[in-house]
Amino acid sequence: MTARTTIRSRTRLTALLCAVALLAGACGNATAGTPVPNGDEVSSYLSAKFSDTLQKLSDSLGNNDTRKSVQDTFARFDQKKINSTITAVQLGHPPARLSKNHSNQDSNEYLDDFHPANSPVEYLLLGPVYASLAPTHWVSMPYTAGDYNECYWGGSHDVCKMLGAIDDSVTKSKGAQSANSKADGSIELTANVTMTAFLDNSVITFPQSILDQIGPEMKTKSFQAKITLDGQGKLTDLQLGGTVTGDGHELEINEHYRLDGVPTENDLPKVPDAADVTVLADSAAVDDFYNRMGEIQDR
Template sequence: MKQRATTTMAAVGAVLLLATACGQARAGTALPKGDEAAAYVSAKFEGAMDKLSDTLGMQRDTTAAFETYFRLDEKWLRATITSARLGSPETRVSRNHSQKNPDESLDNFIPAEGTVSYMYLGPVYKSLAPTAWVSMPKPESGNSLVCAWAGIAPACKMVSAVQRAFSSNKKAVTGARTLPDGKTEVTAAVPLGAFLDARVEVLPQSALDQIGTEMRKEIVPTKITIGPDGVLSQIVMEATLTKENHRIELREDFHFTGKATPQDFPKLPDPADVTVLPDQPAVDDFYRRLGELQGS
């Protein structure tokens, strides 16, 4: 897991550095097109890979939102993850709420102080514990790698999908242009296979088994927008795909929404409302049962 997270952060840094380099074009003007553009963008992208950066992880005191929709034939899911991080040492919160079933929700709260983190269980998950809150030990090293945190993980996975696509095909990064407001927009053609391998959407095996080789080759257009200061602003992946007697619709949209404030975080729960998971075996068992409820 640590190696995967490190690799993903490398991909994030590559895209951000690419954006900084491309942003030197005049505002509102497109960079070269066609084969020239492919060569130009490929060179910039490969050059950036030599200067690994964790710029995304260094963004502090921010709020973000991830809106996800995925449909395979008649089965679908839609959810929103909102998150905030503040201070040093850092407090983090992420709220994962289904838009299909309001009772399906999980909130993760990591206070800056103390040795435990908390999870609030929505009604769908009430069988997991006798109380609405559970607590579990924080890692001895403190907060986990930022790309392992639910508040940022979707962005890391989406950028990882772009990196996978580029590694297989240097022309997968199709263009870059500066916008009138000074932002840089990078576009990419990401195969569905790269999207799934990066686990942008975590599907049960029964769904993955229905997605064949030809469908995995279908393209998910992707747009990455970066601010004038080189800081990631938004990543959007959206497609409607029909192949092998199946239809897939998807839209994944991660974007930063502003500055975090203390009001973005819950209060510490009352100990009487918390089921304590005292050690790693208890935590592992909890997540096993959570996975069973989620069908994964």
């Protein structure tokens, strides 16, 4: 398995809103250091708070808050591994966005996606593994995300998928375990994430050859998630992982998203020189580019 870009992938906004709202609102009435009920009771408690917090979180997401984050992804299916890190910056109003998707197994495998604020195009820096895709270091393509929220860019796409899996597990499988408020006003929540929810939300994009080997026994298993929200209900840390076995195979997962300080202009690259940019002018050129990228990633 190799690290895979999330640049073109899209996930539903509802999953993020539902999951974060469900969880952040759960502890609105909890006192510092006090757990709310466990098991079935916490699942019902979390769900009951959803409608009260949805609008607030929707407004917050629409504000495109300045943030800097890191997400590490490790997955091992028997002896095949994925090990990559996405570092991301969102800065300004309207935001400039940078997401750097780098393999931790091969330093030559990376893709850096940069959208300057208000730019009609976004830029993609190709690591040496992808050098055959263009005669220059960078390619540009029309920026089509418009006013979509963070779920529609590489810096937050994967965390949205994790939250979608947590939401499905809490609402469909009563996966919520505990919710505790801390003395500093932060909230820590834990939940079981079913293998079905993990796969349905494509938290990690496995090749079909691996999906075909995940059978009924393994699909009954679950991973553990821990979510940390600050005193204002802002997601600051999310971990999802564990090791499951079944059908003669073993799957180990370790996903970790966290905020990483306050970004500045120094965290963003300069717009690349036109001489070092291959222009993908229309959807046909973009589709061809990503089809060829997929062929490289599937090797």
